[in-house]
Every structure is written in C-alpha cells, then in structure tokens.
Amino acid sequence: MKKLLLALMLFGITFLAIAQDRQKGDFQIGVQGGGSLPINDYKKIGEAKTGFYSGLFIDKYFNGNMFGVGVDARYIRNDLSKIDSFHFANGHVSTTYKNSARFQDYLFTLGPSYKFTKDRFHIEAYVRGGIMMQYFPEYDRTLTYSDVKGTYDYSIKSTQNDITNKANSWAGLGGLRANYMLSTHFALFAHIDYVRTFGTKFGSKPSQFSVKESVSTTTPITTSTTINGYLDHYEEVPIVKNTLHQSLQVGAGIKYVFAKESPKNVTLIAPDQNRYDEVVKTKVETKDLQIMVRDKQTDLALSGVIVSIEGSNTAEKSTTDANGLASKISGVKSGVYQVVGEKNGVKTPILTLTDADFNTSSAVIFKEIFHDDPRFTLIGETFDCALARNMPNINTVLTNSKSRANSSQISDAEGKFIYQLDAQSDFTLMANQQGQYSQTELVSTKGLDRSQTLYVTLKLGVCDLEKDGSWVLKNILYDFDKSDIRQDAALVLDNVVAIMKQNPSLRIELSSHTDSRGDGNYNLKLSQRRADAAVAYLVNNGIAKSRLVAKGYGESKLVNDCGNDVDCSEEQHQENRRTEIKVLEYVK
Incomplete structure (x- = not known):
C-alpha cells in the first residue's frame, strides 16, 4: 500500500509539473498541521479523541488563477479515550490495550481547487478524493467478578479487526483555506476541512474499524452494584458496530507560490518591490466599512448585536x-447608507x-454606534451539582418576585443562558426539567448602578432526583415564632410544585427544623x-395530599454542634x- 501511495504521489506531482509548463497560472506548494477532531460514530464507537495531523499539498492553477487541481498528503493520529477501571461490589471492569492505543492514518487525495482573490487575501475551496x-x-x-465459586471474566467490548489491525479505504476531503500573502511568493494560511472514508470493503478486505459490544440497558450502575445488577445493565446478545473515519481538520501553515505574472495596468513603486506594494493607475472609489457597538451607559464593547447596513445596492447583516x-465589509462604494443595531x-x-x-484619506471607514438598554443582562450557567460541570439543554424559568411574571429559556450547548433584568427588581431563577431539580436562586438588581454594571452572573446547580435523596430548600424563611407562608417562601415552594407536577411518580417528605434555642417541646410543635x-x-x-408527608423535627436533627448551652x-x-425535602418514592 505504501508503494501505491508513493506511485500516486509521484503521478500527481508529475501531472502538476506538466500543467505548470503548459498553463499560465500559479503553482504552489505548502506544509500544514493542526488538530484532528473526531465526530459522529468515529468519536462514539471508535472512542477516538482529538488528535493532530501534518502534511503537505501542491496546487496548480490554470489561466486566470481561479480554477486548478491539487494533491494532498497527510499523516493523521487520534489517540483513544482510555477508560479507567470501574469497581463495584464484588468485581470491576477493566480495559486491556494490546497495541498502541491510537488510530494512525496515511491519506493521499487528488482533486479540483477554486481560488477567490482580494488584494493580499486569498480564499481557496477544494475537494479531494x-x-x-x-x-x-x-x-x-x-467484566470481572468473584463469588464463592470463583472468579469469572466476560468480554463486554472488544475490537474485531484482523490480526494486522490495518485496512485500506477510499477517502475524501473538502474544505476552505484562508491565505494572507506576505509577499509575491510566501503566504500564511489557516484552513478547515472535513475528512471521511467510504465503503465497507476495499477489495475483498473490510475497511472499517469494528468492535463487538454489549449494549447498555436502562438499569443504572453504582459502586454498590452487585454482579447480577451489572449483568442486567447489558443486553444478553452483544452486537458488532462499525465506524468510518470521520473528522474535522483545523490547522495552519505556510506555502510558497511560483508566480509567473505581474498584474496588468499597474505601476511599480520600485523595481525590486513585490507585486502587492503597487499603485493602481485608476482611482480607487471604494472603502472598507467597520462598525463597532458599545453599551451607552457603561461604554463597554457590546457583543450579540445584530448590525444592519443598507443603501446603494448593499444590504448586509452581521452580529458583533x-x-x-460587526463583520467588516470590503469594497463599499461611495453613497448613502443607513446603519442600525x-x-x-x-x-x-x-x-x-x-x-x-468616503472623501477621506483612510482606506477604512470606522464608526461607533451606541445601544441604550436600561436593563441589566443576566448571564447564567447550568451545571451538574454532582460532577461540577456545565449541563446543556436545561430549561430555566425566571420569575419577577413582585409581578410574578415569568419567562423561560433553555441553556445552550455550553450550558449558558441569558435574561434581561429590570432595574430595582428582585427575581427568582430555577430549573424546570423532568427527573431533575434545582434550588430557587434569588437575583436582585436593587442597589446596582447601571452606569457601572452591565452584567450579572449566576451559576444554577441542577441535580438528579433519586429515591432517598434529600436537599435543603434555600431561601425559604418564616417570620419569628410563626408558621405562615410568606410571599418570598411561596416563590420557593412554587419550584417544588413544578417539580412535583413534572414527576408524577414523586412522593416526598417535607420537613421543618429549628435551632436548639428555646424550649424543645415548643420547637417541635x-x-x-x-x-x-x-x-x-x-x-x-394542585399536588395530591397522598404524595406528601409533613414532619416537624424541632431541634432533634441539628447539622452542627450547636446544641443547648x-x-x-x-x-x-x-x-x-x-x-x-426527602424523596420517599420515585420511578424514572
């Protein structure tokens, strides 16, 4: 196979060299390297993690320097996401790696290229096979477990490729390369492309990575799980799963261009100066346009503003x-334009x-516009209270404590959400997600100066509902020596109502506790x-009484050493x- 790759590379280079002699257009060669990001089944089934690649490419553009053909050769490496041993009541799960725990690939492709040129900037699109x-x-x-009869091993996942652990396959890639010309011949570039293999066989031999795996059921696993519980976690009959190579390649590099021609209708400033230090004979009637948006009250740069520019056959929109x-607009002709964010x-x-x-000496028109929103911006994050990492796709609810008006938002892929908060107001924030709960967090803009503060931040912990689990309700208060539900306590209990309605199988004990001061019998009552x-x-x-148990413990369950005296x-x-709150019963 290496000989075949070498032959194809030599063929490609020979073809491009012949084309260089016969066609008027740039001939270029570049080296590149960067990160290889596995996606889809290659990441899930193959357990591949982010790796790296390196390689070189050669392109020959034909007359006009727009269309051409190129070759690309790469080495790609993705290490495995190694899984640590997992121990349970009477056994453990472990992984034995029998060779280098990584995928290594050698890729050679050939295909068309397209180039768009604007001054020193070149954008190239290419497809290769x-x-x-x-x-x-x-x-x-x-899976290893022990009982009175002995120790037993069960294979729950293993690779299925032949003993050589190698295969060939058809492959393709497509992507974009953004270049900045340092001079006539040298350019720096960044690029992104998509790489994948095709087909199940190459010749008569399988070409995909293959594993035999026991499929997980819905039965959960904990460190106290017995072997029967662990075996119940897997289906009885394992299945074989296959995956193609699929990855995004993101990288940068440098290239050398064998340029033959100088641009027409230009006058060089000096004989030895490169072709990008030239003065065009015709008058330049266009400029670049750059818009910046600031928050009027704090003068801070403001992201997430949609900027619209219209006029003189131009209609552009971008987000700061x-x-x-906002995105810079190149080659804007003199005229009348309206800009709004x-x-x-x-x-x-x-x-x-x-x-x-436009009647200035500058090549760029730079303008600032100011956004005046008197509200504060709440930037929040939903995170797993057990694992302390952000959780995406969690529904959150913000409630105005005075008007009781509420709005909802789902946290994004990074676990982030954003609300606008009125000045001099109090709010409550909670998660509203089946099978999970959160505390009722208090947010206030009272006492904040909008001219000094734009953003308010908050982290919202989200926990799983589990039988026998318990949590303390934050921010629920009673007046001294009274049991009436205050308005602020009602907002906290509204969160409990929402949790109960979303989880109809949930049955809870709601308990109240006092400190040790005062008479013990009185505290209990x-x-x-x-x-x-x-x-x-x-x-x-609206919550059925049968799902609720009320229990007063007085001072009998102190959480610290603050007893009597x-x-x-x-x-x-x-x-x-x-x-x-204590979970008495819950079925997922």
Whole structure:
C-alpha cells in the first residue's frame, strides 16, 4: 500500500509539473498541521479523541488563477479515550490495550481547487478524493467478578479487526483555506476541512474499524452494584458496530507560490518591490466599512448585536463579536447608507453615512454606534451539582418576585443562558426539567448602578432526583415564632410544585427544623406547624395530599454542634433552621 501511495504521489506531482509548463497560472506548494477532531460514530464507537495531523499539498492553477487541481498528503493520529477501571461490589471492569492505543492514518487525495482573490487575501475551496491507509488500535474491555465459586471474566467490548489491525479505504476531503500573502511568493494560511472514508470493503478486505459490544440497558450502575445488577445493565446478545473515519481538520501553515505574472495596468513603486506594494493607475472609489457597538451607559464593547447596513445596492447583516465589532465589509462604494443595531428588542439610533464619509484619506471607514438598554443582562450557567460541570439543554424559568411574571429559556450547548433584568427588581431563577431539580436562586438588581454594571452572573446547580435523596430548600424563611407562608417562601415552594407536577411518580417528605434555642417541646410543635403549612400550600396548588408527608423535627436533627448551652454564632444557628425535602418514592 505504501508503494501505491508513493506511485500516486509521484503521478500527481508529475501531472502538476506538466500543467505548470503548459498553463499560465500559479503553482504552489505548502506544509500544514493542526488538530484532528473526531465526530459522529468515529468519536462514539471508535472512542477516538482529538488528535493532530501534518502534511503537505501542491496546487496548480490554470489561466486566470481561479480554477486548478491539487494533491494532498497527510499523516493523521487520534489517540483513544482510555477508560479507567470501574469497581463495584464484588468485581470491576477493566480495559486491556494490546497495541498502541491510537488510530494512525496515511491519506493521499487528488482533486479540483477554486481560488477567490482580494488584494493580499486569498480564499481557496477544494475537494479531494483518494486513498487512506489505516492502522487500528486493539483492546478488550472485560467484566470481572468473584463469588464463592470463583472468579469469572466476560468480554463486554472488544475490537474485531484482523490480526494486522490495518485496512485500506477510499477517502475524501473538502474544505476552505484562508491565505494572507506576505509577499509575491510566501503566504500564511489557516484552513478547515472535513475528512471521511467510504465503503465497507476495499477489495475483498473490510475497511472499517469494528468492535463487538454489549449494549447498555436502562438499569443504572453504582459502586454498590452487585454482579447480577451489572449483568442486567447489558443486553444478553452483544452486537458488532462499525465506524468510518470521520473528522474535522483545523490547522495552519505556510506555502510558497511560483508566480509567473505581474498584474496588468499597474505601476511599480520600485523595481525590486513585490507585486502587492503597487499603485493602481485608476482611482480607487471604494472603502472598507467597520462598525463597532458599545453599551451607552457603561461604554463597554457590546457583543450579540445584530448590525444592519443598507443603501446603494448593499444590504448586509452581521452580529458583533466579543469586541463589539460587526463583520467588516470590503469594497463599499461611495453613497448613502443607513446603519442600525438591535439586541433584545432594543434598537440603536440610526447612523447615516454619506459621500463625505468616503472623501477621506483612510482606506477604512470606522464608526461607533451606541445601544441604550436600561436593563441589566443576566448571564447564567447550568451545571451538574454532582460532577461540577456545565449541563446543556436545561430549561430555566425566571420569575419577577413582585409581578410574578415569568419567562423561560433553555441553556445552550455550553450550558449558558441569558435574561434581561429590570432595574430595582428582585427575581427568582430555577430549573424546570423532568427527573431533575434545582434550588430557587434569588437575583436582585436593587442597589446596582447601571452606569457601572452591565452584567450579572449566576451559576444554577441542577441535580438528579433519586429515591432517598434529600436537599435543603434555600431561601425559604418564616417570620419569628410563626408558621405562615410568606410571599418570598411561596416563590420557593412554587419550584417544588413544578417539580412535583413534572414527576408524577414523586412522593416526598417535607420537613421543618429549628435551632436548639428555646424550649424543645415548643420547637417541635412550631416545626410541625411550619411543615404542615408548607404541605398545605402544595396541596392548594394542585399536588395530591397522598404524595406528601409533613414532619416537624424541632431541634432533634441539628447539622452542627450547636446544641443547648453551646455558644454559637447566628450563622451557625441559621444552618439548623432549615426546611428539607426527602424523596420517599420515585420511578424514572
């Protein structure tokens, strides 16, 4: 196979060399390298993780320097995502790697190219087809358990390729390359492309990576799981899964261009100066346009603003980046243009450009517009309270504590969400997701100065509902020596109502606790009244009484050492004055 690849490479180079002699157009050669990001089944079934690649390419453009043909040769490596041993009640799961725990690929392709040129900037699009020589990892994932009869091993996932662990396949790639010409001959570039293999066989031999795997069921696994529970986690009959190579290649490099021609209708400033330091004889009547958006009250650069530019046969829209910059528009002709930005339903004043803005010596027209929204911006993140990492696709609900008006939003792929908050207002925020719960977090803009502060941040912990699980309700308070449900406590209990309605199999104990100060019998009765009042609130809001248990524990379950006659701070006593939820029954 290596000989075949070498022959194809020599053929491609010979073809391009002949084309170089016969056609008037650039001939270029470049070296590249960067990251290889596995996607789809290659990442899931193959367990491949982000790796790297390196290689070289050669392109020959024909007359006009727009269309051409090129060859590409690469070495691609993706290591395996190794899985640590998992121990349970009477056994463990482990993985034995029998060779280098990585995928190694040699790729050679040939195909057409297209180039768009604007001053020093060149954009190239290309499509290639060819052959990939693949080297696969080999491993066996084994379930080991022991009982009174002995120790037993079950293979739950193993590679199925032949003993050579290599295969050939047809392959293709397509992508874009953005170049900046440093001089007539040298250019720096960045590129992104998509690489994948095709087919199940190459000749008579399988060409895909193959594993035999026991499929997981819905039965959960914990460190206390017994072997029977672990075996119940897998289907009885394992299945064979195959995957193609699929990855995104993102990288950069440098290339050398064997340019033959100089541009026409230009005058060189000096005989030895490169062709990009030239003065065009005709008058330049266009300029580049760059718009920046700032927050009017804080003067901070504002991202996420949709900027619209219209006029003189131009209609452009783009969104500002983290630096408040909209996409630069190149080659704008002199004329009248209107520029406006919009974010969260609030528009900026209209900026009008005229011929006077074009009658300057600068090659770029730079203008700032100001967005004036009196509200604050809440930037939040939903995160797994057990694993302490962000969770995507979680439904969140924001409620105005005074008007009780609410709005909802689903966190994005990074676990982030954004709300607009009115000034001098209080809000509650919670997650509303089946099978999970969150605390009711309080957010306030009271006392904040909008001219000094634009963003408010918050992290919202989201936890799984589990039988026998429990949590303390934050921000639920009672007036001294009373059990009435206050308005702020009602907002917290509304979250409990939403959780109960989303999870109809959920049955809970709602308990109330006091600190150790005061008479013990009185504290017990007061805590029972408070628990009863909280349960009554849930019943009045549509939750069946049979799903609820009210329990007052008084001072019998302190969470610290602040018992009778112990000198403690008010904060330590507050830890004991709490309302808890305990899951009595729950079926997912």
